[in-house]
Amino acid sequence: MPRRIATPAEKHSLPAQQARSKATRERLLAAAEKVFAEKGYDGAKLADIAEEAGVSVGAVYFRFKDKDALFLAIAETFTGQARARLGDLVLEGKAHTTADIVRNFVLRTASNMRTHRGLFRAIIERGFGHEGVMTIMFTFRDEIAHALETVLAERGGKKSELGDAVRVATQMIYGFLLLGILNPRAPTQQNARAAVAGLADAVAAYLSTVVPA
Numbered sequence: 001m002p003r004r005i006a007t008p009a010e011k012h013s014l015p016a017q018q019a020r021s022k023a024t025r026e027r028l029l030a031a032a033e034k035v036f037a038e039k040g041y042d043g044a045k046l047a048d049i050a051e052e053a054g055v056s057v058g059a060v061y062f063r064f065k066d067k068d069a070l071f072l073a074i075a076e077t078f079t080g081q082a083r084a085r086l087g088d089l090v091l092e093g094k095a096h097t098t099a100d101i102v103r104n105f106v107l108r109t110a111s112n113m114r115t116h117r118g119l120f121r122a123i124i125e126r127g128f129g130h131e132g133v134m135t136i137m138f139t140f141r142d143e144i145a146h147a148l149e150t151v152l153a154e155r156g157g158k159k160s161e162l163g164d165a166v167r168v169a170t171q172m173i174y175g176f177l178l179l180g181i182l183n184p185r186a187p188t189q190q191n192a193r194a195a196v197a198g199l200a201d202a203v204a205a206y207l208s209t210v211v212p213a
Contacts, residue, residue: 025063027053029077032070033118041071041126068130074119075133079140082112090147098155098211099204105148106173106200113177121182145170157211165210169203 031053035044046067050057064070082089089108091101113120127133149166153159176199180188188195 021063024053024055024059025073028055028060028063028070029074033074033116036071036118036122038118041067041122046070068126071122071126071130072132072136074122075127075136078116078119079136083140083143086144086147090144090151092151092154094155098152098208101148101151101155102169102204102207103197103200106203107196109173110177110181110196110199113181117181120178124178124182141170141174152207152211155211161210165207169207172203172206173199 028049032044032049035048035052039048044067046060047057049070050060053060060070064073089105089112091104096104123133123137127137145166148170149157149162152166153162157165176188177196180186180192180195183189
């Protein structure tokens, strides 16, 4: 009997056991983010995460040494996915105005933080003491700032001032969003959409001092 030739889809698919393991890992990461968002890093127990993911606690320990290892995996996954979509976050090309670039960056950053609220709450509560997570997040933060600076420089931004201006702008954005998203009593929670739009306008106005409109 002639040997069966695998289809292209089969050649690039994982064996069933590996595919199930990958799906379980992804389910655990999503469950951990949800539990972190609801209970905070310290309040989250591996048993809570296992229950949310629909697996045993043993299944969690089979893949992750402890909660810190799970936290690190969430940060790695988030930055990997965000890095792959960096072009959506930082628009390129002269067809976009400076204000469009800035507003898009603010709105997409806000959306990312809302979607991954558990990760960012964990960063505030535990991340600054977790060297591995901070290395990952700060490296990606610098990559984003560099990409934004490069795009704005192509639009005629003053190179002598642009680096500092972008750092100030991104600090404005991250600080505002972290406080607004993680603090349920923040005034901006009452009308989050309008608050983020106002932030985008403020950052665009600030960067207009070093980048032509």
